[in-house]
Amino acid sequence: MDVITASKKLADLLEASTQAVVFTGAGISTESGIPDFRSPTGLWKNNMPIDFRDFVSSPQARQEAWRRKFALEEKFLNAKPTRGHMAVAALIDAGIASRIITQNIDNLHQASGVDTAKIIELHGNGTYAACLDCGKRHELAWIGEIFKKTERPPDCTACAGILKAATISFGQAMPELQMKHAEAASLACDLFVVLGSSLVVYPAAAFPVVAKRSGAKLVIINREETELDPIADLVIHEDIGEIMHPLCDFGWDTRS
Ligand code: NAD
Numbered sequence: 250m251d252v253i254t255a256s257k258k259l260a261d262l263l264e265a266s267t268q269a270v271v272f273t274g275a276g277i278s279t280e281s282g283i284p285d286f287r288s289p290t291g292l293w294k295n296n297m298p299i300d301f302r303d304f305v306s307s308p309q310a311r312q313e314a315w316r317r318k319f320a321l322e323e324k325f326l327n328a329k330p331t332r333g334h335m336a337v338a339a340l341i342d343a344g345i346a347s348r349i350i351t352q353n354i355d356n357l358h359q360a361s362g363v364d365t366a367k368i369i370e371l372h373g374n375g376t377y378a379a380c381l382d383c384g385k386r387h388e389l390a391w392i393g394e395i396f397k398k399t400e401r402p403p404d405c406t407a408c409a410g411i412l413k414a415a416t417i418s419f420g421q422a423m424p425e426l427q428m429k430h431a432e433a434a435s436l437a438c439d440l441f442v443v444l445g446s447s448l449v450v451y452p453a454a455a456f457p458v459v460a461k462r463s464g465a466k467l468v469i470i471n472r473e474e475t476e477l478d479p480i481a482d483l484v485i486h487e488d489i490g491e492i493m494h495p496l497c498d499f500g501w502d503t504r505s
């Protein structure tokens with residue numbers, strides 16, 4: 250299937266749907282310069298993730314986690330929403346898609362202009378930090394200044410607790426409210442579109458299955474195969490930007 254045909258098939262499914270949900274993974278952001286995890290150039294090639302329990306129990310693990318965070322910070326700060334993000338924003342704007350469920354922590358859906366109430370962040374947000382004890386928000390720039398001087402992250406200014414990027418690490422509890430919202434959106438939709446997720450990180454990867462089981466059509470767009478390809482109604486092994494970009498100019502009938 251060529252790119253134009255694939256894009257048209259997706260547009261037809263979106264137009265026929267009454268409530269679509271978009272589910273995004275790191276692949277929607279690679280065009281912006283933020284590497285994903287599992288592609289050949291992905292972050293896992295060099296760094297195994299640091300488990301939450303190690304982060305909490307070991308100052309060395311915390312130092313390494315923050316070192317990695319700041320090593321990548323320039324990429325995150327310079328990243329702009331991709332063609333995929335802009336197309337998803339257009340779908341939300343037209344009322345074709347009701348919610349974005351994202352595994353990403355890069356804030357690029359918000360940067361594309363989508364109302365935060367429509368974005369369900371399963372793995373938190375990496376553009377700020379939070380205290381693990383009292384929950385107070387802390388800005389990365391301040392932590393970065395101290396880390397640069399001392400090679401150690403500061404403690405929480407309110408309670409001296411441990412500061413961590415406001416993301417969900419392996420071994421850390423999933424955010425309850427976001428999980429509930431994601432489940433409700435998956436059950437309510439009639440079309441579930443997965444963009445750039447390897448669909449191996451659970452429980453996030455269960456939502457396409459939840460949607461499919463409750464009767465929604467499933468679309469998977471990824472340049473590689475995924476384990477859920479066999480249950481999908483449409484699988485497109487192409488670049489997300491190439492497929493999604495034409496949807497920006499589709500002239501959707503805006504729904505209320
Ligand atoms: P992943 O790295 O496991 O998978 C990304 C998938 O996207 C791969 O299957 C790859 O083939 C595909 N892909 C990459 N670029 C593509 C493109 N341009 N077009 C089509 N397909 C493309 O990512 P994941 O499934 O999201 O899981 C990784 C976890 O790591 C996430 O849960 C997230 O929390 C975190 N993470 C987030 C970011 C981010 O916020 N941008 C980046 C890396 C990792």
Ligand code: ZN
Pocket residue numbers: 380381382383384385405406407408409410
């Ligand atoms: Zn605190």
